[in-house]
Each structure stands twice: as structure tokens, then as C-alpha cells.
Amino acid sequence: MTQQRMEFRLSGSGGQGLILAGIILAEAAILDGKNAVQSQSYGPEARGGASRAEVIISDEDIDYPKVSKPEVLLTLTEEALKKYSVDLEEDCTIILDSSIENKDFLNKGKIIDIPILKTAKEKIGKTIVANIIALGALVAATKVVSKEAIEKAVLARVPKGTEELNRKALYAGFELVEE
Amino acid sequence: MSKAKLMQGNEACVEGAIAAGMRFFAGYPITPSTEIAELSAENLPKVGGKFIQMEDEIASMGAVIGASLTGLKAMTATSGPGFSLKQENIGFASLNEVPCVVVNVQRGGPSTGLPTLPAQGEVMQARWGTHGDHPIIVISPSSVKETYEFAIRAFNLSEKYRVPCILLMDEVIAHMRERVELPDPSEIEIVNRKKPDASIEKYNPCEDYDGDGIPPMASFGDGIPFHVTGLIHDKTGFPSTKPEVTQNLIDRLMGKIENNLEDIIDYEEVLTEDAETVIVTFGSVARSALRAINLLREEGIKVGMIRLKTIWPFPEKVIQETSQRAKNIIVPEMNYGQLIDVVKAAADSKCNIVGLNKYVGELITPEEVMAKVKEVINRA
């Protein structure tokens, strides 16, 4: 069965590495033989404040390259949740970090509430890998790409010497959803 | 063997340029083209090429022409404000038939405008930005893959016809990352400028030796001294103000393009055979149009698209033929209305030609194209 176009939005605050996470997700899709487009916000918006990366994955050619109705929203901060949850698909999946308190306004979709930032800080011991944990959770929740592909894509992008740390983070992300 | 990878538009531009033989880049940082300079700085020295960040856009264009005169394939990249600054020297390259590629990643204008947001406001500037009658080729990619291919084509056309070639991108294509499969270098067609026959006794740099309007080009350092001037000149390359010399030169320069339209013009037709409404578009907006067409066809609406890959010289013939067949032509552009005037000039007067213009720094959406198509059909 061919996979229809699926739209993802990865959001948080600038510096949390979500643009990199978006690139890695798109690269994993390509490793799986799919098509992918990634885009992001540029300029002052991309530094600090709420920032986002968007990815479209499909087995078919991707015509319109922008996300218009995301089926999957991943978000690590309340500000990003507010800003980027207005145009979601009815039948969407929202992956939220547990640190977000005000989420009662969300009125659609399946909400997956998991401690991404806490896991990064306490279990892995590095807040910087929160984006990779988030990627693991997103892949486990949506199965949009294979675990092999996402692992390969993560390892190809992270700095030399941090491969083990990032692998651990990715697996921790899988577990957050699968447990 | 080709291999799929995720690549940004600006990155594909540099990869394509280097594959085409670019060995010189002079530029000045400007959003949203800066990655092209950065990646040229990183990758050119790896292949023995040269990168220089000049003091401004004017100097960048000058340095590119200087380098090309020594025989190197040279490129610069910029966006609106910088494209304006380069114009005088683009005219110099055009008059003196110096091959070079100028990438313009369009952003919102006028003036500093919307530096990080997309637009297509330089359709006319790309053609007529420099003063005086002059030849130029403008091609515009709609995907990352095409950016790679068109960077190669830009060099090939520029070298073949000895004209500056503008690679007219936009912020959407420049910054998005997309799956591309790069061809094996052995599969890439590379065109190099014609060199003078070594047996030529006295080389005239502007003489049409072959009768094709394209003089062979010696390089500074080849051993044949010759003169290059921004003044109108005769076949010897030296200035002249004689009417017949001026006419011969301008006619030959314009003829290089006009006599080779078949080779230079490229476009894609999508579902136009039975289309009652045809969308004429280019660049990233073509992606929105394509989605709109796919969705409208599901509703049974007969709509098609002509996607311009070459914008200048303008593909008049296909527009004229289409306008005799179709009831409506819609021209969506991220500007106040530029391409539409050329479409109107080329089209049959009975065809209903309507613009869809958005100049707010956002890509036209498929929904907006669909709404316009329905509006036009219902009004008829």
C-alpha cells in the first residue's frame, strides 16, 4: 500500500534543535525510499521564541511543498503549542512535552503527553538531546519511517563522538511511547 | 550510480554549478541566497576553484566578469537589493558576451522589503534590469532537483550563447529541502564556450567567424592580446559610433537569442490537451498550481498548466497556441502582476486572461488557485 502524503510540524523554542530533527526525519524517509520535503521558518523567528520545522512525507511525488494541515504536531513548549496548533487536521496526533501545563484548549486529535525534556535531563543527562528523544517518540507513535532508517539518519547527522548518546536518546524516545 | 539524498535548494544550486564546471564565485552575503556563497566558499577550493567575498554586489559582478574573461566558469548569487546593484555590470557582460551565471533568489520587495520571505517580483527586472537593449536568458526552477539541473543548464546556455544567464529562484525553492537523485557526472552534458581557431592570423574578438552570431572567445592569458570595452564596438572590439556598426552589433546580440528560441525555451505542459482553463506559472507557485490541478481534476474540472522553465526569452508560441484553444488563462504570481502582461501580449484576444496575485511574503496556496479557477469558470 502506498503511503499518502503526511504532514508533520515539529515545534519548540529556537535552539532546541527541532529544525535538525525535521531534517533527520526527512532523511530517514528518504532512506526508506519515500519522498520528503522539509522547510522551516527563517529570520528572527528562528532564533529564540517559537520555532518550527515542517516535513511532508509521501510515497508519491510531493507537489505543494508547504504544510497546510499538519497531521502530526510535536511540541516542546507552551508558546509553540499555542502558536502552531491552530490549523491542525481533525484526525491529528499531538505529541506534547509534559512540562506544558495549559493544554485544555486543544479540542481535537489524539494527544500523547510524554516527559521528553525530563527524560533528556534526568535519564540521559543532557538536555541537548531532547530533539532526538522527541524524534524517537514521533517515529514510535506514527510509524512513518522505520526504526532502522531513523537510527541511521540520526547517526549520520550528529557530531562525531556523540553517536552512543544520541542512540540512547532515540531509544528512550521509542520507549516513552511504547511503554 | 545515482543516489537519493535530502538537499536544500541553495545547496543544489552550488552542486549543480560545480558539476557544470564552475570554478569561480564572487559574492556578497544577502538573505535568502547566502547559503550559495557559504557552500561555494567551502566546496570550490576542494576542486581547485576560487571563492571571494567582495566588498559589495557591484564588485562581485565585476570580479565574475573578470574571471570569466580569463576562461573560468564564474557565478555570483544574490537577492533583490543585490540584484539591483549588479545590473550595470550585467549589461557589460551582455554587451561583451561574457558567459556568467547570476543567481537571484527572489524575496519580498521593493527595497529591503521582506528579506526572509518569498516573492517573484523580479520577472521584469531579470529581463530589463540593466539599461539599453540587450540579450539575456532567464530560467526558473520549481524544485530542488530542477535547481541542480538548471544550474548546469544556466552555465551551458551562458557558455553556448555567450550571454549572462539568470537563474531566477525564489525563497521557497532556495530554502526547502527535498529528495534529489544526482546523476552520475559522466551523464551530465557540459557545454564549453567556443575558442578561436589557433590558425586565425589576426583574431577579432567580436567577429562572427562561423556565421552563427557567436564569436569564438579567447581568454586573457591565452597569448592573443585583445580589447574589451563597454562602449559600442566593431568586430575588432574597438569603439565605434557608426550607425551601421551599432546596428550590426545589437542585431547580432539579439539574434543570438531570437535565432535559437527552440533550443533555449523550455516548458512543461500538464493536462493541457482538453483544458478549458490553463494556469501559466513558474517557480515555487507551480507546485501550488499542480496540487490545485490534481484536486480540481478529481472534481471533473478541465484545468491544466503550462509551467515555464525558461521565462526569457518568453515562450510566446505555446501561449499563443494555448490561448486559441482554452477559454481561460490564469496567471498566479507572487507579485502585483508582471508575467501576466507578457502572457496577454502573446495571447489571442478572445481568451480570458486573469491574474492571481499575492505579494505578502507567502506562497500562493493550492486552495487560492482552486478558488480562482472556480471563480473564473463560474463567471464565464
Added chain:
Amino acid sequence: MRKELEKYFRANRLPHIWCPGCGHGIITGALMRAIDNLKLDKKNICIVSGIGCSSRAPGYLDFYTLHTTHGRGLAFATGIKFAKPDLKVIVVTGDGDCTAIGGNHFIHACRRNIDITTIVFNNNIYGMTSGQYSPMTPKGAYATTAPYGNIDRNFDLCKLADAAGATYVARSTVYHVPQLIKLMEKAIDHKGFSMVEVADICPTYFGRKNKLGSPVKMMEVLRDSAISIKAAEKLSKEELVGKIITGEFHNEIAPEYTEEYEKTIEKAQGGC
């Protein structure tokens, strides 16, 4: 013309466009003598100019010659030299071309220390457009665009070049030809960015507008107002008013741009 210099000229392009009494021919002649004295291979020399009277010189000279846009000679020359470092690149430019519209390119070429020799034909006026003031027109002088006297302060081009990073800086005049040739030889021979400013005369526009008399009279003024750097050191600021200080202001060896880039290529290709 001396027989041995004929080979450097495109005889069929002569006579030149310069007015009677203009100093540009003297500078062009001096440059050819300098090239001849250095025994350079003329097939290895590229002469580049911008726009203006002096920028017409390359058309008369039998080398690779490039007559570019106004003020941009150094930008084009930078592309040529950087692309083909083996070429000897010489830029001829006027005071308006070099210091007004081309001022930015000039200071950055100085700063990069790219191996280009720039000869500035400084006649203190825009001659081609018939007599407007330039950044080298002295304060108080008259021009068509300064009918009540020029209030702009002029550059000291040698100080400017020195401060911007040029590694060879000298000045002479069209009266002091033997010195001029010597300084040009040293400039061309210098590895790095070199600049020779030549105090020149424009009898047609600057001379007439400022009632300076015949070309001979103007040459006599150059003769009488030129003073060596050494002699100038002994004079007060007031005593130096109206003097033209000539000689070699700066001469140092520093890393040259195209050679530095060769190291960049080595680094990029995995060497050291």
C-alpha cells in the same frame, strides 16, 4: 616614439582622444617605459581601466586590455588576478574613477593586498564630462559644479592607500618623468597591492577654470611645487600648503591575497 616602445602600442588606434597639453600621454609613456625596463613579457600583462579620460589608455596599448564600467576597474581586475594569478595586472584610473565612484573597490583592493598595480592619473577634475569637481579637487578650486569654489576637502590618496593596507605607495608628477618611471617599475615589481599617484595636468578644464595658464605654465607649477618626502619632513604644515610631496611613502612585504588563497585550497583539499 622610441622604436623599442612601438611594440606596446596599437598604432592603428592612434591618435588618442586626449586634449593638447594633457598629461595622460606622459603617464602612459612612462608606464610603457617602466614595462620595457622591467623586460616583462607583454603576453603576460593585462591592463584594466574604468571610465574617464585616463581609462581610454588601454585601448591604445597592445596587451590584454579591458575598459570596464565607471569606478569598477579594480573589481574586474580582482577577478582577473584571482582567477589567473600568473598574469601581471595593471589598473589605470583617474581621480574621479578611483576615489569617488570606485573608492570602495580601491580601499578593499588595498586591504586584500592583492598583487595589482594601480596607476592613478590625478588631474584633479572630471575631464571626460568637461570639468566637474572630484574628491581630489583642492578645496577652493573652481569646477563647473563648483562655480563658487569647491568646499569639499580632498583626499590625500597616498595616506588613504597606506591606511587601507596597500603595501607599496608612491607619488610623482608628469613633470618628473625619470622618477615616475622608477616608481612605476618598483610598483609593478612589488608583490602585493601597489599604487602610484601621478600629479597630472588638465589644461582644458582644470587649467582654464582656475586660470592656470598654458600647459607649459602648469608643468612649471608641478616642477616648482613638488618636494621630496625628506624635504617635506622639515617643513611646517603651513609651509606645505600647495606642495606636492613625491617619492615612496610605503614599501613593505606582506602576505599576498592570491598566494594566501593557494593555502586555502591546500587546506580544503586536506593538506596541512
